[in-house]
Amino acid sequence: MPLLKKKNTTDDDLSEEKQELKKKKQLKPKKDKSNRPRAPKAMAGKKVLRMFFWVFASLLLLKGAIAFAQGNRTVNQTIVEGNTTPVISDSVKGFAADFATEYFSWDAKFVNDRTTRLASFIKGIDPAMGLNSLDVKGSSKVTSAEIYDTHQLDANHVDVTVVVWRDVQQLPDQLLDAQGKAVMPPILKKKTYMVVPVTLAQEGPVIQSYPRFVSEQPRGETVDDTSMGKLVGNEELVVKSKELADSYLRSWYEGNAGQLRYFYSDSVKAPNEMKKSEFTYQSLDKLSVYELPSGLAELTKYRIEVIVLVNSDMGEPFANSWNLEVVQQEGRLYVLSDGITPTTDSLSHTAEKDPLASEDRDDASSDNLDGPTTDE
Numbered sequence: 485m486p487l488l489k490k491k492n493t494t495d496d497d498l499s500e501e502k503q504e505l506k507k508k509k510q511l512k513p514k515k516d517k518s519n520r521p522r523a524p525k526a527m528a529g530k531k532v533l534r535m536f537f538w539v540f541a542s543l544l545l546l547k548g549a550i551a552f553a554q555g556n557r558t559v560n561q562t563i564v565e566g567n568t569t570p571v572i573s574d575s576v577k578g579f580a581a582d583f584a585t586e587y588f589s590w591d592a593k594f595v596n597d598r599t600t601r602l603a604s605f606i607k608g609i610d611p612a613m614g615l616n617s618l619d620v621k622g623s624s625k626v627t628s629a630e631i632y633d634t635h636q637l638d639a640n641h642v643d644v645t646v647v648v649w650r651d652v653q654q655l656p657d658q659l660l661d662a663q664g665k666a667v668m669p670p671i672l673k674k675k676t677y678m679v680v681p682v683t684l685a686q687e688g689p690v691i692q693s694y695p696r697f698v699s700e701q702p703r704g705e706t707v708d709d710t711s712m713g714k715l716v717g718n719e720e721l722v723v724k725s726k727e728l729a730d731s732y733l734r735s736w737y738e739g740n741a742g743q744l745r746y747f748y749s750d751s752v753k754a755p756n757e758m759k760k761s762e763f764t765y766q767s768l769d770k771l772s773v774y775e776l777p778s779g780l781a782e783l784t785k786y787r788i789e790v791i792v793l794v795n796s797d798m799g800e801p802f803a804n805s806w807n808l809e810v811v812q813q814e815g816r817l818y819v820l821s822d823g824i825t826p827t828t829d830s831l832s833h834t835a836e837k838d839p840l841a842s843e844d845r846d847d848a849s850s851d852n853l854d855g856p857t858t859d860e
Contacts, residue, residue: 572634572642579605579689580644580680581629587613587695588650588676591623606691614694622654622669632677632701642682645698650674677701713774713787721786721812722773728817729790729808730768736822737765737794749811749818763794769803776809783811785820 583605590598595617602613626648633645652674656666677698682689716722728747735743739760748754769791776785788808795801809821 572636572644576642576682576684576689577631577634577644580682581631581646583680583691584646584648584678584695585626585629587678588624588626588648590615590620592620592655595620608692609694622652624650624652624674626650640684642684644680644682646678646680648676648678650676675700713776716773716775716786722771724817725773725786725788725810726768726771728810728819729771729788729792729806732808732819732822733768733790733792733806734765737761737763747819749813749820751811752820761794763796763802763804766793766795766801769793783813785809785811786817 583602586598586601586605589601595615598615599611603611606613628647628649630647631644632647635643635645637643650673652672654669656668660666677700679696679698681691681693681695683692732744732747735747736758737760739758741755741758744758745754771788771790774787774789776787778785786809788806788810790806790808792804792806793801794804807823808819809823810817810819812818
């Protein structure tokens with residue numbers, strides 16, 4: 485019995501303790517999460533963004549204030565189109581050519597006359613321009629003076645290169661001349677490149693320094709053939725090209741416009757009339773065929789480079805070079821251009837042609853292609 489009583493007392497005490505703890509929990513205030521301090525990193529990022537925003541806004545306000553203070557401004561822009569190389573007037577070029585003519589013109593018996601003629605071109609330099617009359621041993625006559633190049637050094641100075649052709653004849657031997665046995669030397673052809681320094685004064689051009697002689701312009705090297713198209717090695721196409729070139733050029737030199745139209749493509753209008761050449765076509769000498777670049781939907785075009793032999797009305801032989809641009813249609817070659825004869829796009833080409841011409845075109849062309857051909 486005492487044991488049971490003690491057990492009952494213990495259960496009551498535990499029950500009272502639980503009730504007291506429950507009351508304490510109800511009386512304990514809840515924590516306010518809104519008052520919890522935020523993470524320092526999140527606050528620092530927003531602070532940086534606010535700083536950038538105010539800096540940007542300040543710059544906009546500053547720019548607007550400056551623009552308001554300056555007012556409206558007009559910006560003038562000069563656009564230069566075309567070639568900006570200085571243009572040398574024809575009068576300056578003519579002045580240099582005239583000077584070169586007088587410079588190289590003299591006679592052994594009247595050398596002083598050259599000094600008088602040069603006086604109207606020069607100022608402040610030797611009137612004889614370095615030519616001593618005692619050293620002259622012949623005559624010089626200019627046959628041609630052509631402008632080769634011009635170069636503007638500054639606003640007041642121009643270098644003009646003139647090509648001078650002249651006939652030079654030396655005096656006979658004095659001893660033989662005294663004996664009456666002298667024979668006049670032959671006339672020699674001389675070619676000289678001379679740079680004439682021209683000063684552009686307010687009154688006009690003038691020469692204030694000596695000219696200088698320069699060497700002949702060097703010739704250029706041959707252009708790589710691959711840049712001009714792909715060389716064609718197809719024997720059948722080369723044979724067709726020879727036949728077309730031979731027949732076409734033979735008709736061209738004969739001035740046969742009626743025959744030429746059979747060689748042209750329908751996309752161009754052939755000339756209605758032509759004049760007979762002063763030279764007579766003889767034969768085809770050399771020929772090369774190049775394939776030209778073309779689009780996906782375009783027909784393949786070719787360039788026929790050909791050298792032909794012709795004779796003048798006096799029987800003198802010459803070689804002529806031609807470039808024919810052709811197109812292949814239905815296994816045949818037709819001319820688009822020869823680089824010389826003017827043609828036009830043919831929008832109404834079929835209507836203007838003789839109706840029978842289109843029907844008989846293949847037969848007429850085939851008959852004409854039976855002419856002689858020359859191998860390479």
